[in-house]
Amino acid sequence: MPIEPPAQRSIMSVHAPEAPYIIRPFVPDKDFARMVRLLSEVEASDRDGEDTSERTQRTYLTLPHHDPARDRWVVEAPNDPDRLIGYGSTWARTVWSDSFERAESYLAVHPAWRDKGLGSRLLKAIIGRARELGASHVVIHTNERNRASNTFLQRRGFQPAGSYWLFRTPANTGLEKPQWPKGYTTQAYSAVQDLATLVRAMESYRDMWGHYGPTPGQPRAAWISRADREGVFLVFAPGDEVAGVCVATARHGSGEQAGHIDGPGIMPEHRHQRLHRPLVLTAMNWLQGKGHHAYTLDCWGDDDQTLALYRDLGFEPVQHLISYRYELS
Secondary structure (H helix, E strand, O other), rough: OOOOOOOOOOOOOOOOOEEEEOOOEHHHHHHHHOOOOOHHHHHHHOOOOOOOOOOHHHHHOOOOOOOHHHHEEEEEEEEEEEEEEEEEEEEOOOOOOOOOOOOEEEEOOHHHHOOHHHHHHHHHHHHHHHHOHHHHHHHHEEOOOOHHHHHHHOOOEEEEEEEEEEEEEOOOOOOOOOOOOOOOOEHHHHOOOOOHHHHHHHHHOOOOOOOOOOOOOOOOOOOHHHHHHHHHEEEEEEEOEEEEEEEEOOOOOOOOOOOEEEEEEOHHHHHHHOOHHHHHHHHHHHHHHHHOOOOEEEOOOHHHHHHHHHHHHOOOOEEEEEEEEEOOO
């Protein structure tokens, strides 16, 4: 299911506090370029796979229900206010209700300024703001390979709640034709054109941790107005009951050679039919018809059996994030 771009997803390892570092609110006009520089330096050191580009970071400034001046903090280098050495942010989100129950958060400390307590102080600011926003829990995503980040969160009461995977195939991956179980069929949304059916199909993601429903005031399938409806595939069980959904996105003209697939959502009562495989193959074949010969796929909350299926189709893991949850109660 298409979701808003996740907040930045790594966290730096820090320990005992030292003075005289000052944490202050983020000032967008003043701090944006400095923040991008800091995030780029952190990514160059940690190699977590973060998108630190100016374009993406500007997109994050405009996330719904996010106030950069109140929901972000920075730490300036002593004696050098033009240089940021620490940064934190939070973003209150709905999950599958109209309340802002989740505060999706991020923090980073420059490699040269770690072990000075800055991470702990930024985390304290994040948790305090999340409480003000009425969130029930804080979520931070960190790369599985970043041992320091995982240890930092675990020592502060964060518990693993889910995970995110990004896969990619090599170029010119050979494709087989999808084979559907008896009675199951698929149609592009361009042929169905029924919003209620699409919304029902999206319910297949509800129990898969990491997926989100609509933001308040928006219909659950508002994203369909931006999607290529020929690349949105619905699965129907015998009797025309909707059983799942998968979205493919062609990326011509963006500099991205791989077509993209959002991990399928399958209704729980139909998952034993292993519909992920023919659904992903349907998306891959459609993308091949659009001129793509390599593919990316990302997914939240899939089980080990489904992840093995993606690998069997030629997808290789590129990034694995662990989602940590901290209960504010």
